[in-house]
Amino acid sequence: MPGRTLARKVWDEHVVRSEAAVDGGQPDDLLYVDLHLLHEVNTQFAFDDLRAAGRTVRRPELTLAVEDHNTPTRSPAEAVHGPAGRRQLELLRRNCAEFGIPLRRLGGADQGIVHVVAPEQGLVRPGMVVVCCDSHTTTLGAFGALAFGIGTAQVEHVLSTQTVPARRLADMAVTVQGLLPDGVEAKDLVMALIARIGTGGAQGHVVEYRGEAVSAMSMEARMTLCNMSVEAGSKAGLVGPDDTTVRYLRDRPGMPADFAAEADRWLAFRTDEDAVFDAEVVIDASRLTPFVSWGTNPGQSLPLSGRVPDPGEFDGEGQLAARRALDYMGLRPGTALRDIEVDSVFLGSCTNGRIEDLRTAAAVLAGRKVADGVHLMVVPGSARVREQAVEEGLDRVFAEAGADFRPLAGCSMCCGLNDDRLRPGQRAASTSNRNFEGRQGKGSRTHIVSPSVAAATAVTGRLTAPADL
Ligand SMILES: CC(C)[C@H](C(=O)O)[C@@H](O)C(=O)O
């Protein structure tokens, strides 16, 4: 048998039934789901359908729901923004109670953004299939799991059968040679990748990240990498499990009594030497510098040392897109990216709201002050992340710098579904993953950056790397 990729092995292990291929296309497989995650957005209809069909939830113990998108970050008593958000939360609570699904409620010790909470609680392990009605489920591939977003229509299918129909995917390797220089993060690497292959560059593929820089990365950094895979159009992103993965999982709750045997089983999930990828991108990590986005999609990004491009540099559709993006972003070609002033900095989200990201930002902010007129909002990815940050004294660093460290975890200004949003025309440096028009509030302008660039930018009020301070 020819060698197989890690993604293929996990897939094959989960096939419950295979459909015949139609018209020479890829066949649909029915995959068993090891973990089904839910949040309050877009899931209520699935429960309505379930109820209408008289079905129950097949494996409530393999299902976990969290409240994250619409929740306030100042106090659990604060009103939830808007009637739609309130209704979604109400329905999630009611549906979870009715169908026996565990729910992490706002204010609880285990609440937070779904993609931050699940791994920190040891729920995502190598070789699993994990699904959630959310595109950034790709984050969880960092554990060598096949983790992908599903549509609203598929949620009911998973709830009632614990399986999901999925079309087979092609394999793409992103091979990262060398090590990332100091001050260059996983975020910069994945932005450089998307800038190179484009927002559709990995469509129809599962991306496996490998190579020296990836092996050297912490689990947090690998999650950042896999998180943004979907911004390159891929269905999933993953990293082969290794000692780093095992070390991360060892101290998590719910690990099996015979941990060593389980760890050996996990480590067997790796791409065979002779496996063939359908596509490969090679990146030299040692040449990378901090990246920032200048436009309205994550692919419109450049090294921070660069200048706002002239739309004339692009062909056809790219030119049109660049012109429109610059118009929306209120930027002129030729402006040094370092001269772009911001009113707001957001440190958080499932891309960069984990403890390591907060540590990185705090290290830059220590002994420094947030610039006058700039609002630096730090929103922990989970209640546990906040607790850990307080234990390490990061809350004091943030307070002394003049940052607004929110008491509650959630998606917050990443998507602006709660009250944490920008006003029209406001410009933010944001550690989140999307920068389309209006993403952080109507008329808002977003520059995607790494945590260290976010912190340095808060200090100067202009897009800045720590090395420039
Ligand atoms: C609300 C949810 C469906 C959405 C997603 O799928 O990613 C959100 O998390 C986002 O980041 O835009």
Ligand code: SF4
């Ligand atoms: S933090 Fe942002 S990207 Fe992540 S799940 Fe929430 S809204 Fe989506």
